[in-house]
Amino acid sequence: MTTVVENDNPMAIAQQQFDIAADLLDLSENLRGILRVPQRELSVTFPVKMDNGETIVFEGFRVQHNLSRGPTKGGIRYHPSLTLDDTRALAMWMTWKCAVANLPYGGAKGGVVVDPKLLSLSEIERLTRRYATEMSIVIGPERDIPAPDVGTNPQIMAWIMDTISMHQGYTVPAIVTGKPLNIGGSHGRHEATARGLVYLLSEAARHLDLNLSRLRVAVQGFGNVGFTCARLLESLGATVIAVSDSKGGLLNMAGLEIDHVMAHKQASGQVAGYREADEITNADLLGLDVDVLIPAALSGAITASNAHQVRARVVAEGANGPTTPAADEILYDKGVFVLPNILANAGGVTVSYFEWVQGLQEFFWTEREVNAQLERVIVNAFHNVLTAAQHHRVHMRTAAYTLAIQRVAEAVTTRGIYP
Numbered sequence: 001m002t003t004v005v006e007n008d009n010p011m012a013i014a015q016q017q018f019d020i021a022a023d024l025l026d027l028s029e030n031l032r033g034i035l036r037v038p039q040r041e042l043s044v045t046f047p048v049k050m051d052n053g054e055t056i057v058f059e060g061f062r063v064q065h066n067l068s069r070g071p072t073k074g075g076i077r078y079h080p081s082l083t084l085d086d087t088r089a090l091a092m093w094m095t096w097k098c099a100v101a102n103l104p105y106g107g108a109k110g111g112v113v114v115d116p117k118l119l120s121l122s123e124i125e126r127l128t129r130r131y132a133t134e135m136s137i138v139i140g141p142e143r144d145i146p147a148p149d150v151g152t153n154p155q156i157m158a159w160i161m162d163t164i165s166m167h168q169g170y171t172v173p174a175i176v177t178g179k180p181l182n183i184g185g186s187h188g189r190h191e192a193t194a195r196g197l198v199y200l201l202s203e204a205a206r207h208l209d210l211n212l213s214r215l216r217v218a219v220q221g222f223g224n225v226g227f228t229c230a231r232l233l234e235s236l237g238a239t240v241i242a243v244s245d246s247k248g249g250l251l252n253m254a255g256l257e258i259d260h261v262m263a264h265k266q267a268s269g270q271v272a273g274y275r276e277a278d279e280i281t282n283a284d285l286l287g288l289d290v291d292v293l294i295p296a297a298l299s300g301a302i303t304a305s306n307a308h309q310v311r312a313r314v315v316a317e318g319a320n321g322p323t324t325p326a327a328d329e330i331l332y333d334k335g336v337f338v339l340p341n342i343l344a345n346a347g348g349v350t351v352s353y354f355e356w357v358q359g360l361q362e363f364f365w366t367e368r369e370v371n372a373q374l375e376r377v378i379v380n381a382f383h384n385v386l387t388a389a390q391h392h393r394v395h396m397r398t399a400a401y402t403l404a405i406q407r408v409a410e411a412v413t414t415r416g417i418y419p
């Protein structure tokens with residue numbers, strides 16, 4: 001039986017979560033041995049010429065966790081404290097996320113240890129093109145398809161696509177997703193993670209007998225996922241009383257005007273300082289009396305030391321790995337309904353899958369078609385996980401893991417062990 005101990009290493013957390021579900025499934029030692037660790041890892045160091053003529057050597061990674069259900073899929077993160085262990089955990093979560101949404105992918109993740117805010121645009125372009133070249137031996141439309149994550153964006157995906165296309169001598173649109181629309185991106189991709197989370201919240205609200213338009217919401221992280229969730233929920237009538245970014249948070253009990261907060265952030269670089277709200281810390285935000293708390297920043301936000309402060313009825317994990325397993329136990333004891341990351345933020349990879357399909361077929365969908373297909377996938381995934389939760393009498397995270405692990409384990413078993 002797995003004992004839950006507090007650990008802030010994301011790979012240790014990912015493996016603890018895996019072990020809990022593997023115990024429940026009575027998974028064989030052979031399958032555990034295969035699924036508990038990444039299948040492939042590429043670690044590189046590479047030089048980049050800076051604008052001042054200096055050369056700096058950067059470290060980068062790509063981890064492919066499991067290839068049994070198809071090519072691997074996962075974002076690229078540019079962050080100064082990224083480690084290989086973070087990348088492993090994120091790749092493993094991608095495997096489960098793709099399996100929960102029933103997409104024909106395994107999981108991967110990559111990144112560079114860099115603070116992109118300290119680089120000029122042309123330095124980021126040179127770093128990206130060199131990183132893409134280093135990764136070119138493991139990525140490809142049939143092999144491993146990157147996408148944006150923290151610190152990267154559609155422009156960076158465009159440079160990766162262009163670099164690989166230059167090497168091939170022809171355009172390879174399906175090499176990355178999250179591209180700009182004018183070079184084969186998909187309608188709805190930019191908002192997809194948040195939109196998926198909102199579809200899920202609306203199913204969860206129905207299940208819990210809550211009224212979506214009366215929900216009071218707090219959002220940690222005001223980037224792509226956090227801001228878009230806040231804006232979509234506001235447009236559905238919910239009251240977003242608090243948001244935060246890395247520099248601090250805001251509280252207005254009557255509700256924040258999300259576009260105004262974003263305009264302030266764009267002008268000043270932070271949400272703090274917005275006049276129509278009181279300033280709060282990130283720690284305060286986690287303890288607010290709200291119906292829904294959406295952690296949408298980085299991993300390790302809700303731990304054993306602050307989980308007892310959470311007063312939300314629902315925690316919907318926009319971020320990857322925001323809650324530690326020890327914190328999970330505290331939340332469950334308090335009766336919090338947790339929508340786990342591998343379900344809650346699967347909207348992004350789902351529309352990435354649609355983008356990849358459109359790129360391979362050279363046939364493009366309208367935004368309405370994308371959103372309708374996204375809703376179908378997310379609503380199905382929610383009900384599949386809920387059924388597993390009721391069947392195994394477990395919470396949604398372990399249920400999502402059991403569903404995902406079972407699907408991947410079946411693929412491994414059906415394919416057999418080569419040779």
Ligand code: NAD
Binds near residue numbers: 247
């Ligand atoms: P982003 O870089 O656009 O935004 C991140 C936000 O978090 C920023 O506002 C930043 O200031 C804030 N932040 C950073 N550290 C913080 C801290 N300690 N406290 C509070 N806020 C902090 O990134 P994003 O794309 O919105 O991703 C957010 C999370 O969602 C990440 O965990 C990412 O892996 C996950 N995710 C993103 C996508 C996607 O499609 N973008 C898909 C799945 C999962």
